[in-house]
Amino acid sequence: MRSSDRRQREKEQRKTGIIDAAERLFFFRRYEDVSMDDIAHSVELNKATIYLYFENKETLFATIVLRGIQILGEKYQECMEKQVPGIVKVALMGQAYYQFSEEFPGYLRLIHFYGSERFSRENPYTAEIGKGYGDCRRILQDAIQEGIGDKTIQADLDPFLTSMYLMISFMGTLSLENRWRLVVEAEGFSYGQFTSEFFRFMMPAISSGDKSRTLDAGDFAASGFFLTEPLAPDKRKRKKQ
Amino acid sequence: MRSSDRRQREKEQRKTGIIDAAERLFFFRRYEDVSMDDIAHSVELNKATIYLYFENKETLFATIVLRGIQILGEKYQECMEKQVPGIVKVALMGQAYYQFSEEFPGYLRLIHFYGSERFSRENPYTAEIGKGYGDCRRILQDAIQEGIGDKTIQADLDPFLTSMYLMISFMGTLSLENRWRLVVEAEGFSYGQFTSEFFRFMMPAISSGDKSRTLDAGDFAASGFFLTEPLAPDKRKRKKQ
């Protein structure tokens, strides 16, 4: 029964092919502007064939979103494994989100859109995606806990709540909604500056006051954190008159 | 030509009637689950009649979103007019967002959904909604500027960036996405606690270190800020084991 093995493999490949094609389309067009027929045409299959592999359009879309979430989760895991103080891990995770948004803007867009009420919560993939996001948050929470342990993070912060606030703020700041992006750029800031300064802004909220444990930019940079150059007064708001 | 005046008024009333009916439906069902026929049936008009008053479904929806934004803008304006230090105004604005989410959960949901990529940016209402949101942010920026002036807010913060970060964080924290709400409640926190603690968390990021200007909970409470009770250790994470 070797051939049935191969058949199984081929089936998997076909499924992957469909996801790949759909992904290419969703990355460049809005969800509602990509029809199942478009996708079918793109993989050179009949629309009905796609329905042999995916329950519906939402499920297919969710599968793509899950790909993105998994990549993000791996990035978080990598940050956690570094041998650095807790607060630096937190900073690295924020930076990981930023890097993810630069490397995979398509996935980020899709992830955020999937968070909108457009998608039903019954979809079995929704739970899995939620779990994926939850894992990321959990890793962040562990980093915070570690920071409290090594005294680089305020002891009176609740690790769960703090991880939620940071996660939500990361998401909001990096949601590629052009709405905000345009506002930021209209004020003369680059999006990179915007996110960099965000970390600087948040730091006092989490950093412990413990002077002996206070880290300077150099400590962060040595750990691979590159978003630390402070905004020179002449670099900000150049466009404002 | 008195009668043409009345006709005009009647036309306006009919338009309002359509918006009201649509609003009632959108408040309780997802955008995609409300059809133009549903709305038409609800106002007891033919679907085609609605198209005499609104270009399309998006425009009708955007009109409702605009109503919500305008209410939010008024709340912000009221905060700005209070005779309190800058940092208190900022706190009050955060609280205003929270109150808005409690008083008008429907509008909040619609506003956030309108922010998703589902809606085209060409819609003329989109610009107006963006302007409405921008006005709120601008008011917040003014409050920050004032706080820097009266030394209750750190002098080295950029008012524009800070207003963006706060605005985005408010939005994220209060986006009624059940996704987060459920996580928060699963951890044993109420949504009220969750938002309250958020203000406490953010305060160190903006408050100046100036001891003579540091305000305590009482100062805030006297200004109408009610989300200040610190979380008692026994009140948090009751559900955890």
Next chain:
DNA sequence: GTTACAAAATAACCAATAGTTATTATATAA
């Protein structure tokens, strides 16, 4: 090679719904 059968793929179809058009009803002014 031929046949039997299961799996994969498809063409043709259905239902819902945003949006349009051709037609009818209604209110007002002369």
Next chain:
DNA sequence: TTATATAATAACTATTGGTTATTTTGTAAC
């Protein structure tokens, strides 16, 4: 009472997510 402009509608179109009845293809047994 009639002409006319405006408001409203019934009937229609086009798109698209999803389904069904049918055909094609690959594999195993003879």
